[in-house]
Amino acid sequence: MANHLFRNAAIYSPQDRGKPASGHAQGDLLHIPQGALLVTDGKIAAIEDEASLLAKIAAADIASETDCRGQCLIPGFVDPHTHICFARRRESEFALRIRGTPYLEILKQGGGILSSVKAVAQTDESQLFEVTRRTALSAMAMGTTTMEVKSGYGLDTENELKMLRVIEQIGQQTPLDVVATFMGAHAVPTDFKDDPDAFVRLVIEEMIPAVEAQGIARFCDVFCEQGVFTLDQSRRILESARDAGLGMKIHADEVHDLGGGGLAAELGAASADHLLSVSDENISRLADSSVVAVLLPATAYSLRKPYARARDMISAGLPVALATDCNPGSSYTESMPFVFGLSVMMMEMSPTEALTGVTLNAAYAIGMARQVGSLDVGKQADFLLLDGETPAMLAYRAGVSPVTAVYKRGKKVASNSRVSEYPALHHLDWNDDN
Ligand code: NIG
Ligand code: FE
DSSP states (O other): OOEEEEEEEEEEEEOOOSSOOOGGGGGOEEEEEEEEEEEETTEEEEEEEHHHHHHHSOGGGEEEEEEOTTOEEEEOEEEOOOOOOOSSOOHHHHHHHHTTOOHHHHHHTTOTHHHHHHHHHTSOHHHHHHHHHHHHHHHHHTTEEEEEEEOOSOOSHHHHHHHHHHHHHHHHHSSSEEEEEEEEETSOOGGGTTOHHHHHHHIIIIIHHHHHHHTOOSEEEEEEOTTSBOHHHHHHHHHHHHHTTOEEEEEESSSSOOSHHHHHHHHTOSEEEEOTTOOHHHHHHHHTSSOEEEEOHHHHHHHTOOOOOHHHHHHHTOOEEEOOOOBTTTBOOOOHHHHHHHHHHHSOOOHHHHHHHHTHHHHHHTTOTTTSSSOOTTSBOOEEEESSSSTTHHHHSTTSOOEEEEEETTEEEEETTEESSOOOOOOOOOSOOO
8 A cells, every 4th residue: 555655744633532622622732843644545644753754664665755845734624514505695685784684684584594495496406516516616625625514495305305415416526525414494484484383393204204214414403593493393303303313413592592502412412503692501511511512603704793602612611613604694605714713813712722623623513533633543634734834824814725735535636725626617607686
């Protein structure tokens, strides 16, 4: 088996101790100032000080050598919360929001998520794939090597399964590892406006069994929010997902504190996401559980809401992961460097805590920590080079990606913000109708 050596790198990585990194450990990184990484068969075979690694292996055993020129080498980003499978953008809705119309008001009037539902229903699978692939590759060019993608713009069995097939294809036809989440309970469809419980029954009795039968999703998520799904409805949906063998996730306390964070703790969900309005009591309940808090600062930015209280969560011992939430409504960005920057500048996370948030803890939030999330021997050789000496460059370079190279399973898949083999992208008609 061929060995590929990456040398002369300032290596930074969280250390996987078998569980998400919390409290002090969230900011405690492995740092090798003059490090080298040995990749064999797409996996990390060794990671250590360059001189000591070179003393152990004969030059003849090295098939290729890359001089990282002192750049920073970190694990590939894991984006544990996205909605990148959508058919049309919502620029006119953005115009309304920046003039003051609240996000949930737009949804109440049949726009927002419901306009994305209409667009997905009108779009065939191959076009939906093209649009989704474009966003996925753009994320990869900025350093994302693993991502979670949710359904939830279908809201009926046929269209939810269509989305999940597209999501599966993104994993198969791009270098990315993709984790699919079924989110049939993303909004109450217009037809069920007067009887949301009937829709909850449809999710439980028809959609979850169909998703289970096809084995096409790893997790189930629900939007627990005023005017969307109540705490009790969310509990029923997540319990039946759990009984069907799916992991549980919840959009919790994004706008209003309905107690979604507490529900995640009670059910032992894999993650509780958003948490902009979570109570102190539920922060401590979450800290006492095995749940990872997935924070989405680009959503707070886009909705002009106060950011999640990352400092309080880390102090309480709750592991924090970071994600883009990329979607055409509340957070239209696939940039993990932007999310990293917001977490440092707006949530006062240290760059070392943020690095754990975009890698190891994110991998735990989507059940991928055995494969990715840190530079440990045996894990996939998913890593990035940064134009900078420390990961702080990701916050320092505001609005710009300092990622100069992206490696997936040891192979370079993007450099200087461009993917290496950019497949022909057809002309996309993905703007909204207005
Ligand atoms: O995480 N909150 C619900 N879902 C997404 C928004 C989806 C949309 O507006 O299309 C979120 O913010
Ligand atoms: Fe979301």
